[in-house]
Amino acid sequence: EAQVTQNPRYLITVTGKKLTVTCSQNMNHEYMSWYRQDPGLGLRQIYYSMNVEVTDKGDVPEGYKVSRKEKRNFPLILESPSPNQTSLYFCASSQWDIRTQYFGPGTRLTVL
């Protein structure tokens, strides 16, 4: 089954404790992206990647890191999480023409 998976789905952590949210897709897509969704603000892009070893900042990259060492994986790293990073996070992937984005099921992160 073609899909985008994220782990963990739910995470409660404390300020400053480094964490990684994994994202994997099995569709051989070139494009991958991370979004956060907050009430009243909609989906905002954090980082995106056009292909392996190519990553670019989105609209809200501060406090986040990403890497794209393999085509299928695009982990999101929070080196020192803060409460304002409490949000619902979605990973998405797409073919090179980026016409249709396939989203993962989301990760609900709470930073205390």
Add this chain to the structure above:
Amino acid sequence: RKEVEQDPGPFNVPEGATVAFNCTYSNSASQSFFWYRQDCRKEPKLLMSVYSSGNEDGRFTAQLNRASQYISLLIRDSKLSDSATYLCVTPKDTGNQFYFGTGTSLTVIP
């Protein structure tokens, strides 16, 4: 002005009704648009793509009005299962990023 603006609703309509909501965009050069459907606390899923004047898929019709810079989504014969938030999306000029609207909430009532 936001790049993509949607009426947040909520739109509450009876089953079987026809409902339409609009999405306005600020970049007159935008060439493509997408409607995504998002169920509560779940991931967005592509509903329709619009590259020219419009698109139709069963009960769903998307119309693009370039002169007034808005795109509409029309749902005919609403079903209970149509209850969701509908997101309007258009690529930025770079083509690698997207503007997402904040969504329009639809509830279909029995």
